[in-house]
Amino acid sequence: MDLFLQRLFDGLTNGSAYALIAVALVLIFKATTLVNFAQGEQAMLGAFIVLQLWNWGVPMWVAVLVGMLISGILAAGLERTFIRRFDPADHLPLVIITLGLFLVLNAVAAIVWRYDPLAFPQLFPHGSAITIGNARLSWYSIFAFWKLYSCPLATACTSQPNKNRSLVPSSFIKSGIK
Structure with missing residues (x-):
């Protein structure tokens, strides 16, 4: 049981x-009306930014807030730079752009943080709640x-x-x- x-x-x-x-x-x-294939990679990059800030000694909740801010600014910049330039009625170029952003963000994270698994600190109290x-x-x-x-x-x-x-x-x- x-x-x-x-x-x-x-x-x-x-x-x-x-x-x-x-x-x-x-x-x-x-x-x-766009499926953003890079959305997960943008979230992954935000998590890595939080982890990097925490490794530099920034308190966890401050690192989370700063990471969300940086990730949001990055996402807005990518949208303005790459996605907004194309006609939203034509979905194929936008799908290709978001797939390309997926690959680029993944490669940048691999170059900066390598492929080794990294431990993320506990955000909630240790132990079980129930x-x-x-x-x-x-x-x-x-x-x-x-x-x-x-x-x-x-x-x-x-x-x-x-x-x-x-x-x-x-x-x-x-x-x-x-």
Whole structure:
């Protein structure tokens, strides 16, 4: 029974992480009508920037904020420099550009940080948040599951026409998620 519960917790954690990635891809596609194949590499580059800042002694949460800022500026620069130049109605050049950006960002990360696995520091407290028998549910799992069912739903509903906004609590709309 413990093994079953542990596998259930692991499955919920992995499923939540994959669902969050899918929600990000869908939101970008709905906003731009473009499948951005470089989106994962842009997130990977942001994670490496956070790790590098942390290795230089910057506190973790400051490194996360700075990494998000740098990653956002980089993504905006790539969009303005490469993607915006092409006609959005013609999808083939845009797909080729995003695939090229995928390869370039991957190669840059390989040159700077090599292919060796790197350990990322703990963002949440050590130990398990919930223990049932020998099955443990980590703080990361709880965070991923919470994010999966809170923010994407609000973002998706508020990005739709006004009739769907009534489904979302007003606190999300007031917070600027529209």
